[in-house]
Amino acid sequence: MSISKWKIKGIVDDFTECGCCGRRGLKRTVAMMPLDADGNEDGTAEDVVYYGTSCAAQALGWSHSRVTDAARAARAQRKESDSFARRMISIYAPLEFAPARDKIRVFYGRNQGLRGKGLKATEEVAQLLSRARATLADTMVSPARPSRIEDFRPFAVIFTRDERIHLVQPLPLGRAEREKASGPLLRCVEQIRGKLTIVAALDAESARDVAYADDLTREYNTQAWHALHG
Numbered sequence: 001m002s003i004s005k006w007k008i009k010g011i012v013d014d015f016t017e018c019g020c021c022g023r024r025g026l027k028r029t030v031a032m033m034p035l036d037a038d039g040n041e042d043g044t045a046e047d048v049v050y051y052g053t054s055c056a057a058q059a060l061g062w063s064h065s066r067v068t069d070a071a072r073a074a075r076a077q078r079k080e081s082d083s084f085a086r087r088m089i090s091i092y093a094p095l096e097f098a099p100a101r102d103k104i105r106v107f108y109g110r111n112q113g114l115r116g117k118g119l120k121a122t123e124e125v126a127q128l129l130s131r132a133r134a135t136l137a138d139t140m141v142s143p144a145r146p147s148r149i150e151d152f153r154p155f156a157v158i159f160t161r162d163e164r165i166h167l168v169q170p171l172p173l174g175r176a177e178r179e180k181a182s183g184p185l186l187r188c189v190e191q192i193r194g195k196l197t198i199v200a201a202l203d204a205e206s207a208r209d210v211a212y213a214d215d216l217t218r219e220y221n222t223q224a225w226h227a228l229h230g
């Protein structure tokens with residue numbers, strides 16, 4: 001085999017057969033992308049191989065523990081980029097078809113430091129969204145993750161009096177169940193004399209971001225949610 005170098009892309013729990021020696025029933029495999037002579041990733045998702053840790057160690061010329069460390073680091077990194085992608089979609093997807101002036105306001109509101117750098121906010125937003133969607137559609141180490149506005153779920157976010165997030169709680173999709181869930185939430189709001197906001201987002205982490213965002217972002221978020229769920 002001419003390929004001598006690989007980059008570890010992550011650990012996969014679903015693939016339990018080593019693509020190198022064919023051993024089956026492994027607890028997990030290591031996903032590796034071939035590198036070209038210059039050390040750049042040389043291929044697409046189809047070129048990724050899934051090796052057991054021993055074979056991966058042999059292919060890389062690494063110790064077993066170095067392989068597991070690298071695989072763990074890759075997994076953590078993917079988790080982080082997935083989470084970033086969900087936040088970007090939760091913030092910007094509802095704004096995707098908004099007038100340019102609204103995108104500009106939201107984008108520069110969130111990225112004050114980029115003002116006057118000659119960026120086109122509308123293009124930046126489009127790029128952020130397409131990168132985020134590609135991240136969540138990447139099936140190299142796990143099945144595709146939800147990434148559409150249709151996948152947004154409602155979250156109750158309770159702020160304390162000094163504008164800190166006290167609680168983020170997913171709400172049921174059905175209106176009746178949602179109303180039932182609101183009783184305890186309203187009592188909590190009363191108790192801490194806080195404020196309740198309902199936002200729609202891909203996960204709780206993104207819900208926090210949306211809740212903390214500017215009024216315009218939250219307006220579009222609410223509109224998108226109502227457009228889908230009435």
Ligand SMILES: [Zn+2]
Binds near residue numbers: 019051052054055
């Ligand atoms: Zn093997």
